């Protein structure tokens with residue numbers, strides 16, 4: 001049985017971007033005077049940076065604690081998930097249509113149709129081996145389908161020349177399952193790597209960006225450590241800093257919290273939310289952190305047996321009566337999915 005929840009008619013209207021400071025003001029997290037003071041303190045920054053750093057400026061001025069800022073951002077995010085649930089008509093950034101893939105003679109993707117809504121967070125969930133990582137590799141053109149199309153902003157990735165495909169890939173940032181840091185490079189060089197590989201940014205600017213990225217993932221002072229000197233959670237955070245450093249248009253994270261303790265898992269979810277609220281980057285997160293991940297995404301895609309079992313706003317998926325989805329959410333051993 002395939003149930004596809006709420007496949008919307010896409011409208012091309014974009015939601016106007018309200019600056020984050022204004023949203024914090026409207027939600028009552030700060031008052032008008034506090035916002036005015038923060039904006040005055042940021043008067044030398046360019047407009048993008050103002051939005052990017054407003055939370056940090058409010059914290060440094062003592063108007064919000066770091067914890068209160070996190071809570072405020074999570075509340076704003078929950079509110080926009082409710083809005084998305086009521087009106088999920090958002091244009092897709094990426095679409096797969098009829099994507100089929102065999103690997104080692106086995107059908108892994110069996111006709112995948114899915115849309116990744118632009119400027120939103122999508123979680124892809126499903127049982128182990130169900131084809132999530134393979135789907136992600138198709139989304140970024142690292143694997144090509146045997147059949148079907150992959151479109152990025154309406155352009156078919158499969159039909160692109162190798163050079164054009166490489167250029168398209170620069171629009172993405174991918175955190176591989178397992179992190180995939182370079183063991184022979186220290187934290188600083190790992191995070192700087194994509195900037196050095198894909199941009200002409202001078203070294204002093206790279207230094208500024210790397211230090212800020214490390215501060216954002218709470219790893220300031222760790223830049224000269226090597227991956228094997230860090231805990232699993234720290235390695236994940238370095239990989240996350242590396243995925244975010246080029247300010248990509250689309251960020252794809254394959255299990256950013258796997259194997260982490262619940263506190264670090266929560267911290268990473270907050271960090272992803274914080275990044276999203278500041279940048280509004282389209283994000284795709286593959287996650288086994290069910291049901292925790294439902295708090296951190298607008299949209300959910302459930303993959304099962306190489307097909308999309310359901311796709312829709314998170315709240316709709318949570319309410320699904322499909323026994324497969326119910327079993328997956330509850331984690332019951334007994335049910336239509338046989339694991340033992």
Ligand SMILES: Nc1ncnc2c1ncn2[C@@H]1O[C@H](COP(=O)(O)OP(=O)(O)OP(=O)(O)O)[C@@H](O)[C@H]1O
Nearest residue numbers: 103104108126127128129130131132133134135177
């Ligand atoms: N490069 C490959 N060559 C052959 N088979 C592969 C390859 N990559 C993945 N597979 C197979 O495809 C299937 C789906 O793998 P995939 O990695 O997408 O699963 P997943 O849903 O991400 O699982 P998990 O939650 O455990 O990460 C698996 O049976 C896997 O063995």
Ligand SMILES: [Mg+2]
Nearest residue numbers: 132133134177
């Ligand atoms: Mg995987």
